[in-house]
Every structure is written in structure tokens, then in C-alpha cells.
Amino acid sequence: MASAAFEEIVEDFEFLDDWEDRYRYVIEQGKAMPPLDEALKVPATKVDGCASQVWLHAVIEDGKFHFDGDSDAMIVKGLIAVLRRLYNGLEAKAVLDVDARAEMARLGLNDHLSAQRSNGLRAMIERVRLVAAE
Numbered sequence: 394m395a396s397a398a399f400e401e402i403v404e405d406f407e408f409l410d411d412w413e414d415r416y417r418y419v420i421e422q423g424k425a426m427p428p429l430d431e432a433l434k435v436p437a438t439k440v441d442g443c444a445s446q447v448w449l450h451a452v453i454e455d456g457k458f459h460f461d462g463d464s465d466a467m468i469v470k471g472l473i474a475v476l477r478r479l480y481n482g483l484e485a486k487a488v489l490d491v492d493a494r495a496e497m498a499r500l501g502l503n504d505h506l507s508a509q510r511s512n513g514l515r516a517m518i519e520r521v522r523l524v525a526a527e
Contacts, residue, residue, distance in 0.1 A: 397497065398478040402483055405499050416468065423470030426477070429463035431458050436480070442516030444509040449517060451524040456524050458485045462517075472514055476502070488525035494520045 409415045411434075430524065431449045440447040445466035452459055459481050462473040479496055480488050497503060506514065 394481060396482060398481070399475075402475060402478055403499055412501075412505055415505075419475060420467045421471070422474035422478075423464075423467060423472075425441060426470065426474045426492060427461070429461050430526035434463065440513070440516050440520050443469065443513035445513065447473070447513065447517060449473070449520050449524075451521065453485045453525070453527075456484055458483050458488045458497075458521075460521060460524070468510065471501075471511060472510070473517065476521065480525075485525045493521075 400490065401501055404420065406415060407416060429448055429450060434448045438448040438450045440449055443464075443465050447464045447469060449462040456519070460477060462470075462477070464470040464473060465503070477490065479493060483491070494503070494515075503511065506518075
């Protein structure tokens with residue numbers, strides 16, 4: 394159910410044996426992501442439940458779901474970039490059909506994120522699902 398863009402990440406991860414390389418990859422994904430406009434960093438877009446500062450701004454245009462985001466933590470910004478690749482461009486209804494935890498588990502992230510980061514990732518996924526369900 395994952396997007397083609399997310400499948401590219403899965404394929405890239407298959408070539409990265411070392412977890413430090415995978416972490417670097419995720420961080421690079423975040424660095425490559427355009428910054429979120431400061432005007433969108435407001436309480437309404439802030440994600441609660443994350444140890445770091447996280448903002449997600451989602452829109453549905455022509456039935457397609459898109460979101461941008463930002464964080465003050467490099468690894469979290471990378472996780473936002475990975476989630477964008479998982480969800481962006483899907484029909485809003487299809488976002489709800491994505492088992493994000495299972496998709497992220499394909500990357501092995503569940504086993505290598507701290508408890509705080511895992512909680513933050515869950516909070517980001519829930520925010521995406523809430524917006525898509527509106």
C-alpha cells in the first residue's frame with residue numbers, strides 16, 4: 394500500500410547494512426526537505442507527544458493528500474521526510490488504509506528508535522491520519 398516514493402527508500406535501505414548509514418540516510422532526507430514556512434509553525438500545526446519540536450501542515454487538494462513539516466531535531470526531520478514519501482500524493486481515503494507502523498517496520502526503524510522517538514513517530518502518524526479523515 395506504500396507509495397512508489399516510499400518503496401525507493403525501502404530499496405535504498407536494503408543496500409545499507411549498517412545502522413549508522415541508515416540513520417545518516419534518514420537525516421539526509423530531512424536536510425533535503427524544504428523548510429516549513431515560519432508562519433506555519435503555530436500551535437495548530439504543532440504535534441504533541443514528541444520530545445522535540447514538530448510541526449506538520451497538511452492539505453488535501455483535488456482529493457490528494459500532501460503535508461510538509463519541520464522539527465528542531467535532525468533525525469525527526471528525517472522521519473518527517475520519510476513519512477512524506479509514504480503519504481504524499483495518495484488519495485485522502487488511501488492514507489487511512491496505509492499501515493504506517495508496518496511500513497516503517499520494513500525499514501527496521503521500530504527496533505532502532507528510542508522510546509521517545511517511537512512515541513513521536515506514532516504521534517506524527519496519528520496527526521496525518523486525523524487530517525486525512527477530516
